[in-house]
Amino acid sequence: MKAMVLKEFCEIEIEGEPQRRADLPLKKNALEMAEIPDPEPAEREILVQVSTCGVCHTELDEIEGRLIPPRFPLVLGHEVVGKVAALGPKASKFALGDRVGIAWIFSSCGQCDFCRQGNENLCDDFQATGLDADGGYAQYTVVSEDFAYPIPESFSDAEAAPLLCAGVIGYRALRLSAIKEGGTLGLYGFGASAHIAIQVAKHWGCKVFVFTRKGQKDHQDLAKSLGADWVGATGDTPPEKLDSAIDFTPVGEPVKEALRVLKKGGRVAINAIRKIEPLPPLEYAEYVWHEKELKSVANVARRDAVEFLPLAAEIGIKPEVREFHLEDANDALRLLKQGRMQGAGVLRIFD
Numbered sequence: 001m002k003a004m005v006l007k008e009f010c011e012i013e014i015e016g017e018p019q020r021r022a023d024l025p026l027k028k029n030a031l032e033m034a035e036i037p038d039p040e041p042a043e044r045e046i047l048v049q050v051s052t053c054g055v056c057h058t059e060l061d062e063i064e065g066r067l068i069p070p071r072f073p074l075v076l077g078h079e080v081v082g083k084v085a086a087l088g089p090k091a092s093k094f095a096l097g098d099r100v101g102i103a104w105i106f107s108s109c110g111q112c113d114f115c116r117q118g119n120e121n122l123c124d125d126f127q128a129t130g131l132d133a134d135g136g137y138a139q140y141t142v143v144s145e146d147f148a149y150p151i152p153e154s155f156s157d158a159e160a161a162p163l164l165c166a167g168v169i170g171y172r173a174l175r176l177s178a179i180k181e182g183g184t185l186g187l188y189g190f191g192a193s194a195h196i197a198i199q200v201a202k203h204w205g206c207k208v209f210v211f212t213r214k215g216q217k218d219h220q221d222l223a224k225s226l227g228a229d230w231v232g233a234t235g236d237t238p239p240e241k242l243d244s245a246i247d248f249t250p251v252g253e254p255v256k257e258a259l260r261v262l263k264k265g266g267r268v269a270i271n272a273i274r275k276i277e278p279l280p281p282l283e284y285a286e287y288v289w290h291e292k293e294l295k296s297v298a299n300v301a302r303r304d305a306v307e308f309l310p311l312a313a314e315i316g317i318k319p320e321v322r323e324f325h326l327e328d329a330n331d332a333l334r335l336l337k338q339g340r341m342q343g344a345g346v347l348r349i350f351d
């Protein structure tokens with residue numbers, strides 16, 4: 001089969017920008033088109049003929065060595081939509097031709113306390129799609145039938161792809177923020193996940209206040225068009241205190257700011273794999289006292305995908321997508337790195 005593979009870490013070259021990592025080769029095209037053997041489904045696995053695969057910031061982290069895969073060459077991609085093309089021995093959940101999605105969570109041990117409680121994302125043996133196992137930048141991929149999800153009919157293959165990452169993670173962040181129907185929610189940062197999370201929160205009858213960087217008018221306008229009840233910049237004081245807040249940013253200040261404008265007993269969820277700076281010091285009386293809670297959100301569990309996909313269909317969430325051919329994956333990755341991707345980038349593999 002054809003696949004776009006990563007053979008070594010490199011820095012993605014952006015025209016007119018200086019090299020930042022002297023230790024890595026600079027490449028315009030980080031991924032190479034290769035002919036590799038078709039994967040074969042093992043016991044209780046399914047072979048998926050990939051139709052579309054979303055392009056995510058996580059791929060940039062993998063290419064540039066901020067996330068370390070166990071081996072090269074590697075097929076990236078963890079927002080995979082396709083059709084079941086073969087069943088491994090004892091696989092019985094899906095039929096040939098069924099449309100399924102695969103998300104970041106590829107597998108977990110299934111035995112530990114976390115797995116048994118449905119928090120497989122916290123399992124010590126958590127394996128990620130397109131990192132620990134080959135992903136969707138290819139014509140075919142395999143996955144355990146327990147980690148594939150039916151895709152509601154109302155979504156096209158391209159629309160479904162970003163829902164499997166930004167959408168599912170935004171949904172987990174909402175759950176972990178403990179926001180209740182009709183509550184008051186603050187969103188700090190308004191990227192791919194937040195713009196889906198706001199639609200769910202509005203569906204739940206929440207009042208939503210959106211905080212962006214100062215002067216980020218395009219994000220503020222998008223937030224308003226999606227139903228934000230108020231928009232402002234991080235540091236602004238919203239019209240009401242918040243029951244819950246979600247911080248989607250890579251910086252420290254929004255955490256402190258969200259705690260400042262939180263109600264007593266409220267919770268701030270941080271949806272970030274890492275912060276590029278330390279969290280600011282938190283003066284206890286102002287930011288923490290009165291049972292305020294802080295919780296991080298790590299990856300996703302199966303439950304998030306199982307619950308979110310039908311909910312997204314019910315609400316009528318339609319992500320804005322921009323399609324690329326598989327062989328043009330490098331163009332999509334460069335646009336993403338430059339911050340110039342309009343909508344969610346999606347690779348088209350099979351029609």
Ligand SMILES: [Zn+2]
Binds near residue numbers: 058
């Ligand atoms: Zn992703």
Ligand SMILES: [Zn+2]
Binds near residue numbers: 109112
């Ligand atoms: Zn486990």
